[in-house]
Amino acid sequence: MLLIVGTGPWVLPLQRALEEKGCRVWSVPTLEEAKTLLLQYHPRVAIVSETVSGSDGVTALYVLRRLAPTLSCIFVAASEDPALERKVRQIGVILFVHGKSADQILARFPFSRIVHS
Numbered sequence: 001m002l003l004i005v006g007t008g009p010w011v012l013p014l015q016r017a018l019e020e021k022g023c024r025v026w027s028v029p030t031l032e033e034a035k036t037l038l039l040q041y042h043p044r045v046a047i048v049s050e051t052v053s054g055s056d057g058v059t060a061l062y063v064l065r066r067l068a069p070t071l072s073c074i075f076v077a078a079s080e081d082p083a084l085e086r087k088v089r090q091i092g093v094i095l096f097v098h099g100k101s102a103d104q105i106l107a108r109f110p111f112s113r114i115v116h117s
Contacts, residue, residue, distance in 0.1 A: 001041055005034040005060055006049020013102035029053040031060045050077040065092050
């Protein structure tokens with residue numbers, strides 16, 4: 001199971017693409033909803049957006065990793081930002097993906113790594 005946390009125009013297309021590849025995907029806009037699903041369903045992978053309703057992506061990433069230290073996390077940002085990438089890598093992301101549209105995100109997304117994790 002995968003958990004997508006945050007908002008953005010890429011969320012629904014990414015969710016649909018992952019579901020078409022056989023993944024079970026939950027998508028929530030807020031950190032509170034993400035925490036509930038994380039503790040209830042124990043997903044293997046979380047895809048965290050830079051934009052999270054009521055919070056921000058870095059905070060959401062930090063909280064999720066504290067609740068589930070073995071959770072594999074991917075961080076999605078609108079643009080390439082080396083300082084932000086360093087920050088989220090220190091928290092423990094396995095991948096930093098950037099793009100402003102669903103097509104850009106999907107082009108950089110490691111489907112084979114995610115589907116088989």
